[in-house]
Amino acid sequence: MAKKQGKKPATQLAKSTQKMISNEESNETTQKFEEKPEVSKVVNEEVSEVVTVDVNIAIEKEVSPKKTDEAVNTREEKKMERRWADLVSSNRHKDPACSLKYIPLMISNGVRIAKVMEEDMVDEVERWSHAVLGCVYGLTPRFYKLQSFIKNRWGKLGLIDFHQIKPNLFAFIFDSEEGKMKAIADGPITFDKHPLILQEWKRKMSFDMQEVASVPVWVKFAMLPWEYWNPESLSSITSTLGKPLFADKCTRDRSKLAYARVLIDMKLKGLFPDYVIIEDEEGDQLMQSVEYEWKPILCRTCKRLGHRNCEKQKVWIAKSDSVAVNVD
Helix, strand or coil: HHHHHHHHHHHHHHHHHHHHHHHHHHHHHHHHHHHHHHHHHHHHHHHHHHHHHHHHHHHHHHHHHHHHHHHHHHHHHHHHHHHHHHHHHCCCCCHHHHHHCCCCCCEEEEEECCCHHHHHHHHHHHHCCCCCEECCCCCCCCCHHHHHHHHHHHHCCEEEEEEEEEEEEEEEEEECHHHHHHHHHHHCCCEEEEEEEEEEECCCCCHHHCCCCCCEEEEECCCCCHHHHHHHHHHHHCCCCCCCEEECHHHCCCCCCEEEEEEEEEEEECCCCCEEEEEECCEEEEEEEEEECCCCCCCCCCEEEECCCCCCCCCEEEEECCCEEEEE
16 A cells, blocks of 8 residues: 555646646747737837838938939039139239239320230130130120030030129130131020020130120021022121021021021120011012021110010109109
């Protein structure tokens, strides 16, 4: 009996041990199942963050084009401010390359006159020989905006420098005569819905674009008889309007026969007739229509460019007897 009683506790102990182990395993399994929602919650949070980031990136991509111009403009303005600041800060420093010398004066009737020699100007004339002056008609553009516009348009033509002379007067410098003439012929050009007037730099020219005597204009001669498409006849016909510069490629090649087109240097304040008279050796005359790709606007009142008509401002001054007087 004693032996049986001794074996029984051992058997019970083994069973209880197995039960404890199974309980622990079940507890661990239960804990694992309980932990799964937390894992899924973490995963969901990560996914939501990724989705949120993706959505934000998409929103930024949609919004960024609208903000790009403003950001670029701001950066360009800051760059220009730094350049001007650097230029001004070092502009007055003495440099041996800028040294000058005293030259005896020329006095005529008691007036001091600075006499300059032709040989001294040769280098400067050559320096600016490929320069074109321009202004935006009726608009004062921002420097960096016009600079970007011109670089994109004329960069391949050999544009090497860009200067602002005054608020609405700019200088475009090219590396060759060919590039300069291609830029002048590249028109009409509009910037911000305003025409860009170009003028080849010449010695003694005025820097007031209101006083510019002439401007290149493309002129079409619709249904011009084919016998007049030779250089001599075209030169004679276009000379009635101004100084002919050259015909376009289609006219030279006779590949577009609906009209002949010629670039003519015309006086800004001159006439822009709707037709010209062509006469042959037999005395027969032809009234040829003329079409301008751009025409200047000249004020009839003040005779200045940029607007059609203006009126002098009227100022009304009350007299002592309460009678108003119109003062021009």
